[in-house]
Amino acid sequence: MTTDLLGSLKTYLTKLSDGEKTPQEVAAAINSWARESADSLKAKIHEEVEAAALKLGFVKREEFDRLVARVDALAPAKKAAPAKKAAPAKKAAPAKKAAPKKKSGAKK
Numbered sequence: 001m002t003t004d005l006l007g008s009l010k011t012y013l014t015k016l017s018d019g020e021k022t023p024q025e026v027a028a029a030i031n032s033w034a035r036e037s038a039d040s041l042k043a044k045i046h047e048e049v050e051a052a053a054l055k056l057g058f059v060k061r062e063e064f065d066r067l068v069a070r071v072d073a074l075a076p077a078k079k080a081a082p083a084k085k086a087a088p089a090k091k092a093a094p095a096k097k098a099a100p101k102k103k104s105g106a107k108k
Contacts, residue, residue: 008033 012029015021021029051058059067 005037 012021012026015024016023
């Protein structure tokens with residue numbers, strides 16, 4: 001089957017008018033051709049989108065999810081490693097002397 005829509009239609013109309021094909025056969029053939037063309041177009045679009053995304057440095061969601069799972073698998077291993085001893089606590093600063101009480105300004 002040709003990939004050209006007008007050429008395909010012309011061929012089928014000729015076969016239809018010559019009585020070689022019934023209208024149902026022509027409709028089925030055109031429907032099949034349309035499905036094949038759609039699948040081919042989807043594949044080409046998918047390839048172009050992937051190439052453009054790769055060129056821009058994007059990653060697929062599945063790749064990102066696999067990376068997140070891998071990091072999560074490594075994270076517990078780091079937590080299980082022996083923890084460093086805590087630094088000795090600083091000595092408390094000596095308590096300040098209580099401030100002297102203010103004298104009231106009233107005279108006796």
